Amino acid sequence: MSDPNADLDGALFPLAAHRVAPGAVHLPGWLDEGRRRALLAACRGWARAPAGLRTVRTPSGPMSVRQLSLGWHWYAYGYARTVIDGDGAPVKPFPAWLGEWAEEAVAAGLPEEAPPAGAFDVALVNHYGPGARMGMHRDSDERSPAPVVSFSLGDTCVFRFGTAESRGRPWTDVTLRCGDAFVFGGPARLAYHGVPRTLSGSGPPALGVVGRLNITVRASGLADP
Helix, strand or coil: CECCCCCCCCCCCCCCCEEEECCEEEECCCCCHHHHHHHHHHHHHHCCCCCCCEEEEECCEEEEEEEEEECCEEECCEEECECCCCCCCECECCCHHHHHHHHHHHHHHCHHHCCCCCCCCEEEEEEECCCCCEEEECCCCCCCCCCEEEEEEECCEEEEECCCCCCCCCCEEEEECCCCEEEECHHHCCCCEEEEEECCCCCCHHHCCCCEEEEEEECCCCCCC
16 A cells, blocks of 8 residues: 555645554645754764664664764663774663654654653664665564654655554555654554655755655653662
């Protein structure tokens, strides 16, 4: 099943919020120009060492997407306060403003699943270079049932959103463009999802992003011992 809005040029025709599945909502153009630039500037700072962008290695091999974490460091498959599978540095702090943006996105698209204020405490920043992709997976290492909020910058991608039962069909392919948000929680919180392809060079040139940046905000439900 395909996103009915996927054939429209979001830059010319602003799109309305679209419910992809129960508990999953696409919010086209949710980030305005000011927020896009602010988020990009923050990502560039976060990407620098220590605890900067790294190649993630999973039991099945290295990921083509480069990644960094904020608040808690994600590794395959758990969370830590240091980059235990990289340079060993303490993870960079999670900024309160990013959590507030995530709360606003949930309120706009999935208000029935709104978490308590301040629940968001983790972000994963993924950089998709040429040919990078993300296989079907679930965000299941958190202990909180709060929704996941995703922000997109740069190149357009095909975001494949499936079910909680398996990596296979049925799924919905959604076109995510620069500035879009995607929220999933409730019955869709553990749905399999992935990025089978990005459209290289499709992002707005004025923003200056090379490739695609995806900033995924989560509530870990974790506490230090």
